[in-house]
Structure formats: C-alpha cells, structure tokens
Amino acid sequence: MSDPEHPRSHHDMGGQPAGPVQPTEHAYVLWEKRVDALMVLLSRKDRRLLTVDELRKNIEGLGPEAYDKMTYYERWIHSISQTLIQRGVITIDELGRKIADVEQRHDRGEL
Amino acid sequence: MSLPAVPARFKTGDRVQVRRAFPPGHVRTPWYIRGLAGTIQRLCGTYPNPEELAYARSGAPAQPLYRVRFLQREVWPDYSGSPLDTVDIEIYQHWLDPAQEADHERAA
C-alpha cells in the first residue's frame, strides 16, 4: 500500500474502505441519455470540442461533497459545461442566461 | 500518429516499479499502486498523455502504455485471497522505473 500521508484525490478510490455493493440499477431517463449523447458528439473526431480527459478532470475537480452528492450524469453535465467554458465554446454569461430562460419557460409550461 | 512519441523502454516480463510521486491534477496512475513493483504483461500501444489532454493540450509526447500485473498480496497488507491473485493496471511509461534500479537504490 502506498504512503498514506500523501494526498489522495477523492475520486481515486481503489482500495478505500466502503460498504456492500448494492446491485441497483435504474433505467436511464431521457435527459441523462442526452447528456451522454452530447459527450459523444462533442468528443467525436470531426469536432474534438471536448476530450474524455477534460471531462474526467472537471469531474475530479468537484470536491468530495459534490462528487458524492451529485448523480453520475449531473457530474457529467457540470463537467461538459465547464469544459465548453474553458474551451471558449460558450461563455458563462450566455450559459447563465440560457439556464434562466429554460427555467422560466418550464415555469410557464412551455418546455 | 503524428504526435511526437517517446520510444518504448520496457518489454513483456520486465520487472518495473511505479514511481512514488503524488502530483496534483489529472493522473491515471491509481494512488493505491504508487511505489509498488509489478511485471510488464504487454505493451498496449503508444498514446497521447492524458495528464496533458486534460488541459486541452496536445498530449505530446505520446507515452508507451503497458499492462502491468501486480500480486494482490504485495499490494494489500491484509489481502486474504489466493497468493496467486493479481491486479492488472494500465500504466503510462513515464510512471515506471525498472525495478532493478530501484532495488539497487534502496540497497545503496
């Protein structure tokens, strides 16, 4: 076992104590499948607007509490957004405005 | 691949040691294997470095990637399975030193 005094990133969990494996699964819902689809489309060779490495890095940067509390595809959409902002594909401003717009449309029953 | 690449220095059967280093950032060498010795199973190919790709850089120089096999009893102090049980991990060359050199350094 390597030196326990050196910092270990929260996601790097091989060998850590943990509980029994619950063999649960859920049928993926549409928004999750769309997140997955966005990752596949953006990382494809003809676009290369995102790499799986950037996706992972941005998930790893979430910090332990967020990492544990967020669901798998919540972490992914967070990370896709971060990557696109880092790459300059979208700006924070336009993303913030669009999220607010989506929420308002949903409140009005238009989504 | 057009990316500049580091030549492969290890071959199947070589004993290697994972470097005992703990940098921050996006690293694909698991924490649990740092500093431990294993055996090269095979050269998987040469790939852009994920530590660099994670920051939207080119990943140069591409690193040889190896499947390295470790005995579980040497990885976990309390391992209670068969003494032959193993864990195979893909490790990039820049994380590996020849085991002989490391043994020699410890003896010196």
Place this chain on the structure above:
Amino acid sequence: MSELHDHPHEHPHEHPHPTLPDHQEHLSYWQAMEVAVRELLIEKGIVTADEVRRQVEDMDGRNAGMGAKMVARAWLDPAYKQRMFDDGNAAAEEVGLDHGAYKLVVVENTPSVHNVIVCTLCSCYPRWLLGLPPDWYKSRNYRSRVVREPRAVLREFGLDLPDSVTVRVHDSTADMRYLVLPLRPAGTEGWSEAQLAALATRDSMIGVAVADSPQG
C-alpha cells in the same frame, strides 16, 4: 412533455429497478443545464437536434446482446476466440459490431482463472458492446472494494470462488476496454450460436457472475 420523460425499457437479465423519483413536473438545475447547453450548441450550429436524437437512439440500441454474440462465437469457434485475443476490435467487426474508439481487450476465464473488470478512477466500460453500465459498476462501493477484496465482492454477487481459482482484477485506467470471456456452461453441446448467446449475461462479461447454465 417530451423534454424530461422517457419510457424505461427492459433489458434481459436486468434487476428490476426501484421506482423512479417523481420529478416529472420538477426541473432540476442540472436538467435545466442540459437543456441550456444543448440549445446553445444547436443555436451555434455545433450540433443539430437530429444528431442528438440519433445518438440517443444509437446508445439505446446497444445492450449486452452484442457482447454476447462475440462470446457465443468464441465458444463455438476456437480460431475466432484466438482472433478475439489478438485483436478484439477486429473480432467485434467480424460479427458486425461497432466497437467504438477504444481498444477492446478480451480476457478469458478458465477453470483456474476468473477475471473481473473495474474502473476505480471513474467508470470506464465497454459501452459500445454492452450498452450503458449499471449503477453498481459506477458506485463508490464497487470501485473501492473490488480491487482490494474481489472475492468478498464476488460473494456479494453470489459467486463464491475456491482458492484453486486465481482471481485477476483488471482496472481500466487508460485506453483499453475489457470484456470477460466467461466459461462455456456445461450441458450446451450442440447448441446454436443464438442459444449460447442467451447464456452470456452482462454480469458474466463484467466478471461478477458466471454465464447462465442451461437450466436458467
């Protein structure tokens, strides 16, 4: 409302899932972010709505039956089995499967060796051949423990291996994706490829189970 909902579809061999949370009328922040990112990308001409829909359908169409086809072919044809070890991607193409961008490595279970796959760092999985991974494969408990105490984890899945069987854990840390070739069950002499494929379950190709036996 089509934005948030989907009709869950059953995969063979899947455990029944718990009742989905009732979020039909509630739009979470992250769901709103997904809509926002998608709409921005469409507005910028980076993706089209049609592409997103087609990619969702493509992934929907992938399930363990694809990997099972390779397993069944390998059980019947030793030469194909060898080709699978030599070049997993080419072997996938041979049976009409699209393996995706990663390199497929097939590891063989024998009477004295049992293989099990994990990605301790995230959740790498041969999705192109098995579909999306189950929640437990991505869970903290599996990722933490199967590399350290594989035999205990396998027992939790109902698989108790004697010490005469060596357990090999494969941690997918890089560009390879792993598929376990389970042992061909006894009592299947003369079976067709399609019959055999039905025994090669997703869990047996991850390595937390053996293939189903003819009795079911």
